[in-house]
Amino acid sequence: MTLKDLARHLGLSPTTVSRALNGYPEVNAQTRARVKDAAHAMGYVPNIGAQRLATGRAKTIGHVVSLDDHEIINPFFAEFVAGAGEAYAAAGYEMTLSVCSQQTELDIYRSMAARRSVDGVILHNVRRDDERIPLLQSLGLPFVVHGRVAGNEHPYTYLDISNDDAFATATEHLIALGHTRIALLNGLTDLSFAQRREDGVHRALAGAGIAPVDTLFHSAEMSDSFGYLKTQEMLRLPHPPTAILTASILTAMGAARALSDAGLQMGKDVSVLTHDDVLSYMSNGVEGAPVFTATVSSIRAAGSKSAQMLLKLINTPAAPPVSQVWDTELIIGPSTGPAPT
Amino acid sequence: MTLKDLARHLGLSPTTVSRALNGYPEVNAQTRARVKDAAHAMGYVPNIGAQRLATGRAKTIGHVVSLDDHEIINPFFAEFVAGAGEAYAAAGYEMTLSVCSQQTELDIYRSMAARRSVDGVILHNVRRDDERIPLLQSLGLPFVVHGRVAGNEHPYTYLDISNDDAFATATEHLIALGHTRIALLNGLTDLSFAQRREDGVHRALAGAGIAPVDTLFHSAEMSDSFGYLKTQEMLRLPHPPTAILTASILTAMGAARALSDAGLQMGKDVSVLTHDDVLSYMSNGVEGAPVFTATVSSIRAAGSKSAQMLLKLINTPAAPPVSQVWDTELIIGPSTGPAPT
DNA sequence: CTTTTTTACCAAAGCGCTTTGAGTGGAGGC
DNA sequence: GCCTCCACTCAAAGCGCTTTGGTAAAAAAG
Numbered sequence: 001m002t003l004k005d006l007a008r009h010l011g012l013s014p015t016t017v018s019r020a021l022n023g024y025p026e027v028n029a030q031t032r033a034r035v036k037d038a039a040h041a042m043g044y045v046p047n048i049g050a051q052r053l054a055t056g057r058a059k060t061i062g063h064v065v066s067l068d069d070h071e072i073i074n075p076f077f078a079e080f081v082a083g084a085g086e087a088y089a090a091a092g093y094e095m096t097l098s099v100c101s102q103q104t105e106l107d108i109y110r111s112m113a114a115r116r117s118v119d120g121v122i123l124h125n126v127r128r129d130d131e132r133i134p135l136l137q138s139l140g141l142p143f144v145v146h147g148r149v150a151g152n153e154h155p156y157t158y159l160d161i162s163n164d165d166a167f168a169t170a171t172e173h174l175i176a177l178g179h180t181r182i183a184l185l186n187g188l189t190d191l192s193f194a195q196r197r198e199d200g201v202h203r204a205l206a207g208a209g210i211a212p213v214d215t216l217f218h219s220a221e222m223s224d225s226f227g228y229l230k231t232q233e234m235l236r237l238p239h240p241p242t243a244i245l246t247a248s249i250l251t252a253m254g255a256a257r258a259l260s261d262a263g264l265q266m267g268k269d270v271s272v273l274t275h276d277d278v279l280s281y282m283s284n285g286v287e288g289a290p291v292f293t294a295t296v297s298s299i300r301a302a303g304s305k306s307a308q309m310l311l312k313l314i315n316t317p318a319a320p321p322v323s324q325v326w327d328t329e330l331i332i333g334p335s336t337g338p339a340p341t
Numbered sequence: 342m343t344l345k346d347l348a349r350h351l352g353l354s355p356t357t358v359s360r361a362l363n364g365y366p367e368v369n370a371q372t373r374a375r376v377k378d379a380a381h382a383m384g385y386v387p388n389i390g391a392q393r394l395a396t397g398r399a400k401t402i403g404h405v406v407s408l409d410d411h412e413i414i415n416p417f418f419a420e421f422v423a424g425a426g427e428a429y430a431a432a433g434y435e436m437t438l439s440v441c442s443q444q445t446e447l448d449i450y451r452s453m454a455a456r457r458s459v460d461g462v463i464l465h466n467v468r469r470d471d472e473r474i475p476l477l478q479s480l481g482l483p484f485v486v487h488g489r490v491a492g493n494e495h496p497y498t499y500l501d502i503s504n505d506d507a508f509a510t511a512t513e514h515l516i517a518l519g520h521t522r523i524a525l526l527n528g529l530t531d532l533s534f535a536q537r538r539e540d541g542v543h544r545a546l547a548g549a550g551i552a553p554v555d556t557l558f559h560s561a562e563m564s565d566s567f568g569y570l571k572t573q574e575m576l577r578l579p580h581p582p583t584a585i586l587t588a589s590i591l592t593a594m595g596a597a598r599a600l601s602d603a604g605l606q607m608g609k610d611v612s613v614l615t616h617d618d619v620l621s622y623m624s625n626g627v628e629g630a631p632v633f634t635a636t637v638s639s640i641r642a643a644g645s646k647s648a649q650m651l652l653k654l655i656n657t658p659a660a661p662p663v664s665q666v667w668d669t670e671l672i673i674g675p676s677t678g679p680a681p682t
Numbered sequence: 683c684t685t686t687t688t689t690a691c692c693a694a695a696g697c698g699c700t701t702t703g704a705g706t707g708g709a710g711g712c
Numbered sequence: 713g714c715c716t717c718c719a720c721t722c723a724a725a726g727c728g729c730t731t732t733g734g735t736a737a738a739a740a741a742g
């Protein structure tokens with residue numbers, strides 16, 4: 001069942017059928033209806049390879065996930081992609097996922113550009129001086145960054161949350177409760193969002209005249225075991241923290257487990273405050289009754305919006321780069337309380 | 342930079358260049374080397390759309406993720422896809438992800454088959470009497486099932502773990518510890534793996550002459566809040582369970598939280614035993630020191646193997662369906678202990 | 683009623699690749 | 713010396729679609 005078959009069956013030329021189906025104006029309304037009905041009835045679906053070749057557009061967006069040494073797949077990635085995928089589906093685009101190692105990641109982008117297998121890409125987990133941004137700019141491959149990095153020569157389109165403000169607010173909240181020994185279990189600080197979060201914490205501490213303590217600042221892959229192990233470790237310090245900020249709910253759960261193992265009560269003996277990306281399968285407690293006090297921002301919504309921004313970028317290449325920075329919301333749960341005296 | 346350009350530059354015909362690059366035998370070894378060098382030097386990469394059109398093969402595998410009413414994205418999906426993606430990349434295949442609702446899922450497969458946008462698909466979360474299997478068989482689209490369903494008319498290729506044996510063994514372990522009031526927090530039982538797990542539990546209970554108690558058997562989306570809420574609920578029963586089996590480590594963590602909230606000690610007052618899919622970001626404790634007693638099987642390894650099976654299936658369509666059923670391993674952690682007397 | 687414009691359609695030329703079928707020159711056989 | 717065969721190479725025909733550059737008929741304008 002090809003366009004040609006359909007055209008022959010209708011007694012029309014392939015040209016007209018193509019135009020009828022693609023909504024071009026120079027087709028009689030009745031003819032168009034007839035064509036559409038027949039296409040539907042006969043189960044005609046255009047061959048995507050042919051369409052790609054003829055139009056030069058892949059109608060596909062690429063996402064690259066690089067599994068580094070730790071082999072950890074980012075749990076937020078799935079949520080982000082779920083949001084983005086909905087946007088693509090609504091616009092008739094497909095999404096390809098490429099799994100690679102960090103060494104081959106740049107080559108993947110190069111080959112995507114050369115073989116025109118995608119119309120654009122979305123960048124995750126941007127690092128300081130991320131090489132991918134200038135590369136994509138030089139390749140002329142449209143892209144949207146989830147996150148942002150400072151000091152790029154040419155502007156680009158991105159969507160980010162105000163990580164620094166979020167963590168400054170969180171820290172101020174703890175300070176207001178009387179905490180001064182505040183720990184931070186951060187993501188890897190070569191990732192720029194983690195860097196910003198740390199900046200936010202430092203800003204708030206400095207504002208209150210509190211000197212940061214090195215032994216309370218740690219960063220690693222945001223897993224629960226990181227939260228568990230580091231919390232245990234910090235509890236053994238001569239002056240353990242009275243409050244812990246974590247970068248992810250997984251890390252927060254690890255920390256909570258360590259407190260519980262140590263016979264400490266969260267929110268009373270030690271406070272825990274986390275950022276919550278709103279993972280659908282890992283809720284922060286039950287509706288209206290959060291477990292953790294948290295700064296909240298939906299990563300799925302970010303995926304959906306980023307996708308829309310990319311599609312707009314692809315369809316109006318001349319438009320200047322745009323950016324959005326979303327604020328987070330601080331919700332209060334039982335995991336934080338006044339500093340023990 | 343097209344094949345034609347490259348051919349002209351080399352003073353050869355496109356035919357020869359194409360053959361040289363694709364490893365056909367009727368090309369002089371020197372010529373082949375010259376072509377390959379030039380292609381590399383000039384950065385030639387074949388246009389994938391053209392290749393698809395000419396060969397009729399998409400060199401792409403499709404994965405469909407349907408977000409049902411709960412809008413929960415399956416957290417195991419990401420791990421599975423990470424494993425599969427590595428296999429695809431190694432074989433020069435791409436992977437597309439389609440996000441859809443359950444109502445449109447079948448249409449997606451139909452359109453994939455019609456427009457030849459993928460060479461095969463992998464099915465996740467199969468249900469009893471899953472409609473997708475006969476549909477794909479009638480469409481002639483190669484597929485591999487992760488999981489399996491009983492009673493399909495025509496055999497198909499699948500990879501599964503022995504869910505029933507795993508949960509029977511787990512239950513027997515609890516029974517040996519003296520537990521008789523054993524609860525099961527299962528996944529949705531219209532998913533066939535969950536059904537098998539329940540069967541396994543029932544088998545072991547029956548073997549020990551223990552009558553299952555309705556109020557201790559629950560199934561839902563495998564989130565942590567499910568574990569938390571149901572455990573709380575069960576603790577309020579006149580005869581609460583002394584042991585809880587959960588289908589996922591997320592649910593187990595919810596259950597653990599509920600126990601801790603209630604001032605109960607896990608492994609002493611109430612035992613918890615879970616299945617562990619080995620999520621990279623959600624480890625069952627630290628290396629060598631598990632938190633939960635668990636039946637273990639790596640879902641990422643399953644993804645990789647399923648992908649390999651599918652690629653083999655695509656490249657040798659005449660071969661009969663094959664299947665693998667993996668055993669799980671029971672590892673003992675501190676979350677289980679003798680039933681309280 | 684003729685001329686111009688508009689409407690509705692079509693033939694044919696690609697898009698960049700693979701693949702069939704044909705052809706060339708040189709080595710070997712008689 | 714002529715014929716066969718082999719090893720290489722090539723021209724050309726698609727793959728299924730879009731799109732340019734038309735043309736014929738109908739409608740509007742003069």
